[in-house]
Every structure is written in C-alpha cells, then in structure tokens.
Amino acid sequence: MKFAGSLSGADKEKALYGVIGVPFDGNAYKKGAREGPKAIRRASQQLETFLWHEKLELSDLRYYDYGDLKLDRNAFVEEGSIEEFDPARKKVFIGGDHSISYPLVKYLFEHAAVAKVIAIDAHADFRDSYKRKKFSNACVMRKIAELIGFENVLEIGIRSSSADEYKIMRDKIRVYDAEMLREKGIECVLSEIGGGEKTYLSIDIDVLDPSIAPGVENPEPCGMSLESVISLIRAIIREANVVASDVVEVNPRLDCANGITGINAARIVFEILAGYTESDNRYINRRNKL
Ligand SMILES: [Mn+2]
Secondary structure, X not given: OOOOOOOOXXXXXXXXXXXXXXXXXXXXXXXXXXXXXXXHHHHHHHOXXXXXXOOEEHHHHOEEEEEEOOEOOOOOEOOOOOHHHOOXXXXXXXXXXXXXXXXXXXXXXXXXXXXXXXXXXXXXXXXXXXXOEOOOOOOHHHHHHHHHOHHHEXXXXXXXXXXXXXXXXXXXXXXXXXXXXXXXXXXXXXXXXXXOOEEEEEEEHHHEOOOOOOOOOOOOOOOEOHHHHHHHHHHHHHHOEEEEEEEEOOOHHHOOOOXXXXXXXXXXXXXXXXXXXXXXXXXXXXXXXX
C-alpha cells in the first residue's frame, strides 16, 4: 500500500518529493515502531487527500512513495541506498523509532545534503547512552549533535529530560521548550531558523499530547495540540531550508483501536508535503478555482 496521493509507479519520474518508510525499531525498548510506516500509510488512506483548510488537493503535489528503506543490522544506511531515492528531491521519512534519524542525518551530512537539524519532540534524547546502548532512541540528538556540531542543533517542544541531560543541553544547544512555546507562541522560534542552510526536520510524534497520540513508547503528559504542531512545522518549512524530514515513534501496537496516532502522523506528513510545495513556490491554492 502506498501513501495516499502518491504518483503511480509509471509516473514516478515526475515526482518532486519522496516519501520513504524506515521500518526499524532495533534501538527502541518497547518494540512495534517497525510497523509504523505500514500503519501511517494505512491511516493516510483513511484521510481525504483534499486539505480542507487550504483547499489543496494533495495528489497535485507530485510526490512518490518509494516504499521502505532497509537499515542494516547496525542501523546504518547502506552506501548508495538513499541515492536510489534521488538526493536532490526533498523527502519525508516515516519511522521507525527515533534512532533512525541518526543514520539518515549521518548519510545526508556526509554527502553535504544537510547541515542543520531541528527536532520537535517531548524528550531531549540527549543521553550519552541508555540501557547500555549508545544508539538508543534516547540518545539520538546527542549523537547527531556530536556529528554535525552542537551549534547546528535546535530542539523544540521539549518537556522531559534527566538532570544530567539538562546540564549539557543548557549550555551547548538551543532549546525552545514546551513552556516557552505556550507562553510566547511559535513566533519565538522563527527568528532563529532562517539562513538557508540545508536543514533536516525530525518530528517525534510524542511531542503531541498523549491524549491525541497514545501509540508511543514514552507518553509524556502536557503535550502540544495537533494544530500548534502543524503551525510550527509549516512556519519552520517556510522560514528554513528544510530538505528532509522524518515522522517517528508511531507504535501501532500501543495505539488505540481507531489508530489515532497513525492518523495524526499521516496528517503531519500531508502538511510537510504541502509545506515543501509552498516553500518551492509551487503552491496551488484551489480556493479560487473551485
Ligand atoms: Mn520523544
């Protein structure tokens, strides 16, 4: 099953954007996120591909669902495997536990395709190691910062870390936590993110309140609404040069019967694709045509 609105295989050469699944949960404590891509694709089919609030038809956006990328046993991207998906195209990866962001960023960084990373997440993910795993999903932003430089990392929406993580993050990276967003609104972030450097945007679905995203490994109280997360994502894509994104940590084994976490993740993927189109000035608003 393809992501809703994807071009057909015969038309894939016309694609401007790519959707790629990464069914991996080898670094998560509770397993199940490997089934995330399938659940998000299925959920996307339940939503209309017409974005009502923008009067935008998603199948006009010309994206192709390339299927799944395989990470090897050590969670590294095999050489050349992302290139199959054309490095020039903006992409959305659907996970997978959050640890997938590290090999993806590493690959893109080493191929000069990404210079900065913005994470939207409830958790800091800034541990040096967790349960004896260096590449645990609880360490992913630390590993990314060590790779691309602490000054090139921005974390947004954070409301949970250990005291040790906080001590390191406080001085070394820029953080806009959940409280700041509530008090000052998303505008406080926007002044920080211009500049045009190629940016990777990682969205952990647990940034949402657990009442609307229960299907996650580590639910964290007092989360954001879907509306605020969508406004934040669209504003970031408008201001920064986002060339790749991921939506991670959907665990269908922990979701409710109606699959609401997968549905909200699918909606976020829709918004990323609409955002890419808008920032590339390819936006087609049907409001006047209908
Ligand atoms: Mn998280």
